[in-house]
Every structure is written in structure tokens, then in C-alpha cells.
Amino acid sequence: xxxxxxxxxxxxxxxxxxxxxxxxxxxxxxxxxxxxxxxxxxxxxxxxxxxxxxxxxxxxxxxxxxxxxxxxxxxxxxxxxxxxxxxxxxxxxxxxxxxxxxxxxxxxxxxxxxxxxxxxxxxxxxxxxxxxxxxxxxxxxxxxxxxxxxxxxxxxxxxxxxxxxxxxxxxxxxxxxxxxxxxxxxxxx
Amino acid sequence: xxxxxxxxxxxxxxxxxxxxxxxxxxxxxxxxxxxxxxxxxxxxxxxxxxxxxxxxxxxxxxxxxxxxxxxxxxxxxxxxxxxxxxxxxxxxxxxxxxxxxxxxxxxxxxxxxxxxxxxxxxxxxxxxxxxxxxxxxxxxxxxxxxxxxxxxxxxxxxxxxxxxxxxxxxxxxxxxxxxxxxxxxxxxxxxxxxxxxxxxxxxxxxxxxxxxxxxxxxxxxxxxxxxxxxxxxxxxxxxxxxxxxxxxxxxxxxxxxxxxxxxxxxxxxxxxxxxxxxxxxxxxxxxxxxxxxxxxxxxxxxxxxxxxxxxxxxxx
Numbered sequence: 001x002x003x004x005x006x007x008x009x010x011x012x013x014x015x016x017x018x019x020x021x022x023x024x025x026x027x028x029x030x031x032x033x034x035x036x037x038x039x040x041x042x043x044x045x046x047x048x049x050x051x052x053x054x055x056x057x058x059x060x061x062x063x064x065x066x067x068x069x070x071x072x073x074x075x076x077x078x079x080x081x082x083x084x085x086x087x088x089x090x091x092x093x094x095x096x097x098x099x100x101x102x103x104x105x106x107x108x109x110x111x112x113x114x115x116x117x118x119x120x121x122x123x124x125x126x127x128x129x130x131x132x133x134x135x136x137x138x139x140x141x142x143x144x145x146x147x148x149x150x151x152x153x154x155x156x157x158x159x160x161x162x163x164x165x166x167x168x169x170x171x172x173x174x175x176x177x178x179x180x181x182x183x184x185x186x187x188x189x
Numbered sequence: 190x191x192x193x194x195x196x197x198x199x200x201x202x203x204x205x206x207x208x209x210x211x212x213x214x215x216x217x218x219x220x221x222x223x224x225x226x227x228x229x230x231x232x233x234x235x236x237x238x239x240x241x242x243x244x245x246x247x248x249x250x251x252x253x254x255x256x257x258x259x260x261x262x263x264x265x266x267x268x269x270x271x272x273x274x275x276x277x278x279x280x281x282x283x284x285x286x287x288x289x290x291x292x293x294x295x296x297x298x299x300x301x302x303x304x305x306x307x308x309x310x311x312x313x314x315x316x317x318x319x320x321x322x323x324x325x326x327x328x329x330x331x332x333x334x335x336x337x338x339x340x341x342x343x344x345x346x347x348x349x350x351x352x353x354x355x356x357x358x359x360x361x362x363x364x365x366x367x368x369x370x371x372x373x374x375x376x377x378x379x380x381x382x383x384x385x386x387x388x389x390x391x392x393x394x395x396x397x398x399x400x401x402x403x404x405x406x407x408x409x410x411x412x413x414x415x416x417x418x419x420x421x422x423x424x425x426x427x428x429x430x431x432x433x434x435x436x437x438x439x440x441x442x443x444x445x446x447x448x449x450x451x452x453x454x455x456x457x458x459x460x461x462x463x464x465x466x467x468x469x470x471x472x473x474x475x476x477x478x479x480x481x482x483x484x485x486x487x488x489x490x491x492x493x494x495x496x497x498x499x500x501x502x503x504x505x
Contacts, residue, residue, distance in 0.1 A: 007283065028286060028287065029284070029285060029286025029287070029288075029289055030286070030288075030377045030378065031235075031284065031289065031377065032373045032376045032377040032381060032424070033417045033424050033427050034233065034235055034236070034399065034401050034427060035235050035369065035370075035372075035373035035376070035377075035399065036235060036365075036369070036370045036373040036374065036377075037235070037283065037284070038362060038373075038374060038377055038378070040360075040378065053359060053360075055360045055361065055362040055374065055378065056362055056363070057362045057363065057364050057365060057370070058283065059283070060362075060363060060364055
């Protein structure tokens, strides 16, 4: 079992806390005048995304979490799992809906996603920052309106709904920022 | 603070040192220098000294870098130095953070015939002088801080309540067994950050178990004549109405080493030269150590100690 001493704590280090993998966001060394020293640590639970604070007695050791990030290619879904492949060694991984989170709204097969693996299992999947998707449904809108003001909802091929300018039509492809869920531009083939 | 141009930082630091020397000269306190390397170190379980090896004439031996100049200065006092001060570097293993550098500048001074209350007053005058303002001064009993914040007395509360309070505050840490460790935890994370907001806050009346090198109070032996100074949540100074009893000092060193073993730390050799000096007689005095870098941080509005050092630890 690999462990880290508090002296090795730094941002980005992955620890196992209460059975969950966590990453250190901030590490602060505190010590009262004369007395016991502590490390006050802010962490993100990599499974839930929740941020928590923990205090450790300085010098204590904490179990390391075997967590790595990989760029994996999305292959397909069977409805229950989403399947990915490491393009370098062709190893396959399956992620469940919890690990997928919002990523299911944005990704299409062939997309490269940043996947967090804990003990070799995907626990978090990040869609690419920008994706290009085809509009499958939206109101026709007014012909010739290129002002861009207002906007309307549009359903994309993945099922996601984004607000688009009035001039954008069914069958067109658009670029979306997956972090904000916002329309960026139209894309010509 | 966006990082200060190097010349401005150096000037601010030099000005500080000059003002400190002027302050003490005007009061007849003599500047001294003592060795940084010594055959022994303090035994305080919460301080870990650096050590190195001497090789050469006289034989090979282990030497310690001082965690403070206290022992040598007390030997000078016992030898008849009179009031003394020192500006020096101190070294502490394992201490690195926004407010800690393993090597730092310490101002330490001793006043004959002073008790801790008189020394608190002088410490306040020095800090006011260096910061160039008249901050209000308040004195708070250690126990009162806990009563006010948590509703219980730190020496009377049972360990379960103490631990429970830490859990409730979401700051519980594993592996804490001693009352003082739980008190340190709550002090460091919940009380200290609020101390000295817009004023100089002296905390005194520490538990006897945290006396370090202070004598116990005549009127209540559960308490030690020790004080700490805080400004803007930052601990600046630690002072004692000094313990002068050699036998009691030896007993504390030995208790420290027992505690070190319990904590899985190596015991340290006792400084027999200090103990011998106490035997010959340390005059009644009070002494205090002040972190010069930290005070400079406050003066310059810095967020991290690194910003006021000419070369922080990672660049030294």
C-alpha cells in the first residue's frame, strides 16, 4: 500500500479518504505558537466532485489513491455503459452513468475524452471543451434574420438542447462550449 | 502584495534591523552574538532541530543548528551579561508554509527584573515602533479564549467534548491523543485566525503543560507565565517569565524526551551546559522571541513569508 506523508502534500496529489479517491487542491501548513503542527488540506472528491476540508497531524501518512488521467477515445454505448479505448494500446474501458455525468450530453463516437481512472476503472469523464454537433430539431425561425438577437432552443444529435441564434437551421452543424453549454458558432463542412 | 522590487524589500528589511537596534540601544540593552551551532538543542517535542556533523581537530561529533538562541543567551545572563538582545537566524526542521520558512530571522531579548507582564508592555512598544502606528493593545487569558469560543474551560473539559468540538467544526485530525494536541488543533484552526484583528493581542496564562521554559504562576500552578503576541491572526512572539530552577528545568527536559519517544521521535541530548548555568544562578528575568520576517510581512502587507525573504527556502 503506497502512502504519502503530509510532508509530501502538494496540489494535484491523489489520496484515498474514507474509501474515496480525492485530489489535493490546497495544502496549508499551520502550527500554533509552540505545539502540534497540522496540515489543513482542501480536496476534491474525484467521484462526487465535492470539495472538502481535512486536517491532518503533520507527519501523519495517508494512503495514496491509484488515480491517473488518460485521453481515451469514445467508442459506443449500450445504454448501461459507455465504452472507451486507449488509442495507444487499444485497451478498453467501460464507464457507468455516474462516471459519465454531463459528458453523455456532448460526446459522439471517435471523440477523445479526458478520463480519470481509479484502480483502472473510469470514475470521471470530461467531454472535449468544444464539440461540433448537428442540429436535429429547432423552430424554422424567420428567414433572413441574421441579427442573432433573441435566439431559440435547438436539439442536437446527442439529445442535448442549447440556445442558438434564430438563423441556425435543422441539419446545420454548430460548435458548442461543453463547459458552459453555450453555442459558439456555425460550422461549415 | 505584488512582489516588491528587490531594492525596496532590502531597504525595508535593513530599516527594520536598524530600528530594532536603535530601540534597544536607547534602553541600554546590549546586542550579543552566540553560536548558531551547538552540541545540544532544545528538547521541545514540537520543535525538530537540524543536525550536522563536525569532523576535525577535537574529534568528530554531532552538532545542532539552533531552533532559537535561548540557551546560549541564558548562559550569558547567568554569567552576568545584564540585559541583552540578539538578531539571528534560527532553524526548524519540518516547518514550511505560507508563514513558515525552515530558516528565519529571530529577535530575542532578555530583561532582568522584568516579569512577563512588563515584557509584554515592552514588546508592544517595540512592535508599535516598528509598525509606526498606535494600535490598541489587549491581553487575553488562554482559558478565556476557549470559554468564549466554545463554552468550556480548556483545562476542565473532558477529552471527549474536546474531540467532539473538533469533529463538529470539521477539523478533526487522526492520531491525536493528548489534551494539548486537541487544544493546539482548535487554537491553530479556530482561535488564532481571529486574534489581533486591528490590535495587538497578547495571550497569556497558558496551561502548565505548555509552559515550555516559563515558570509556573505563583497564584495558580496550573498555569505558566508564558505569553504569545498576535497581530492580524499571525503569531509574532512568544515570551516567558523565565524558569530559573535547574532541577525543574532538568525534569522538564526529561519529560519532553519521554513525550518525544511516545510520539515516535528521537530523544535529544540534554544541554548540560545550560543546566550548569542555571545551577550557578540565572537572575530573575523575562525573555521573548519575535519573528522578524513575520512582522515585516505585516508591515509590507505580504501574504506569504517568501515575499519578504531575500531568498526563500526553495531558492536558497
